[in-house]
Amino acid sequence: MLRNHKEKQISGFDQYYYDKAVPQNHLLRRIAEHINFSFIRDLLAEQYSANRGRPAEEPVFLFKICLLEYLYNLSDVQVINHIQVNLAYRWFLDLNIDDELPDDTTISYFRVQRVGLEKFQDIFQRLVDQCIEQGFISTQSKRSIMDSTHIIADVAIPTWLSLVRQAYERVLIELREIDPEIFQKFENRMLELWTELKGKTRDEKLPVVLQLASELVVAAGPLLQSENHPNEALTSLKKVISDRDEDATDRIISVVDTEARTGHKSDMRKIQGYKDHIMMDEETEIITAVKVTPANAEDGDQLVDLITQFQDNYGFLPKELSADKGYWFGKNLRFLQENSILGHISWMKTKQQVSGLFTPEDFQFDAETMQVTCPHGVVSKKFRDRTKEERKGYEYRFTKTQCQGCPLRAKCTTSKTVRNVFISTYYAEFQQAREHYKTDAYKAASKQRWLIERRHADKVRNHGLRRSRYRGLERTYIHSLMSTIASNVKRMTKLIAEKRQRDQSALLVTS
Helix, strand or coil, rough: ECCCCCCCCCCHHHHHHHHCCCCCCHHHHHHHCCCCCCCCHHHHCCCCCCCCCECCCCCHHHHHHHHHHCCCCCCCCHHHHHHCHHHHHHHCCCCCCCCCCCCHHHHHHHHHHHHHHHHHHHHHHHHHHHHCCCCCCCCCCCEEEEEEEECCCCCCCCHHHHHHHHHHCCCCCCHHHHHHHHHHHHHHHHHHHHHHCCCHHHHHHHHHHHHHHHHHHHCCCCCCCCCCCCHHHHHHHHHHHHHCCCCCCCCCCCCCCCCCCCEECCCEEEEEEEEEEEEEEECCCCCCEEEECCCCCHHHHHHHHHHHHHHHHCCCCCEEEECHHHHHCCCHHHHHHCCCEEEEEECCCCCCHCCCCHHHHHCCEEECCCCEEEECCCCCEEEEECEEEEEEEEEEECHHHCCCCCHHHHHHHHCCCCEEEEECCCHHHHHHHHHCCCCHHHHHHHHCCCHHHHHHHHHHHHHCCCCCCCCHHHHHHHHHHHHHHHHHHHHHHHHHHHCCCCCCHHHHCCC
């Protein structure tokens, strides 16, 4: 039950010590002066019963504790311990020196049960709205920047055999109460098998381990789940088995965090966990849209979602968007054009461009006749269509007869037979973007792209985003949102303070 709200009264004695102990330029004083958190009470009121239960802690108070956690990179336990002795924290929370504190489980319950992902997204949006109300971001704001960084999952990454065993054991735990006989049978078989496999090679272990795991799935399936109620442990075991049977790009990496995935920063560097995708206003460096995905998600696939989130939240679109080559997707270029957004997207070079050979852009494409003409003047007709969304378009193949004896062959292909040319469905958008790539406007925008790296660095280094505090996509998303809120709040206080200083200087000049 939510109590009737009353302004907390700080005793005169405590106020005297706060004034002495907490500097006037302290970050928390500036946040309290410039940022309004009172909307949180109304936003979360529906999460509380109107007339049942014990009186609950004030939601604004609990949110401020969460904010302190992320501002100073503390855990639930640490933040309560710090509030106990830190006068600046107590002042920020409107506490008297001798007021009692909630325990750390209250903070955890509030974050997960009272607020949750959807409400954290609302809080993030409402705080950005305050920037818009102050005039820092407007429909006239010129350019936004988009980028991502990785978040390491809060798990130890096992070998595949260990992963199978962990998934197997989780299913056994589920079976223990439901069918003790089947539980005992498969537990004994697992123990016997692991004893037999000692000293054997990995290739010798794989087929027998897979066989036993598959038998458990068959035996446990009817007992643990129905069509409408899937069992998480059994689903995880099935996923681990299926990942081994194929060249899985969506491979599960942990049975305790089944949504984390493996991505790649480069050919040599793997990421195991999640990705944090953000969109930022270039002028103010306020982060305006956030999305978290598994680490194997493509950056380019998030562009439309982030811009749509921005438009849904604030009712307008940025005039320009700057991003790196990870967003060089035809569907993105078309989306930007259709929404009158000038895109400054880095050009992703093809293998031919890297090796110095003729690129598809060196071939003339006639959209009416659907023919391609090579640099030597030879014409080819369409060979086949490609229908996958990420590679949608037409493939053209020049025959061996056409390519033999061509004086430009050395500049065209290293193939012993023929040259293939792919023409994307988004051919016109790619051509237009490549022309823009050469302009001064693009060069000026690309020089400012480093600003978003600074925001990512702030979230990672100062607000604990490098490694997820929690397990699962939704809770990692909450972690990202709170890190973003902490980073934005710091930035907002600086912008507001600078604006007030400018206004005061202007008044002095005119008076």
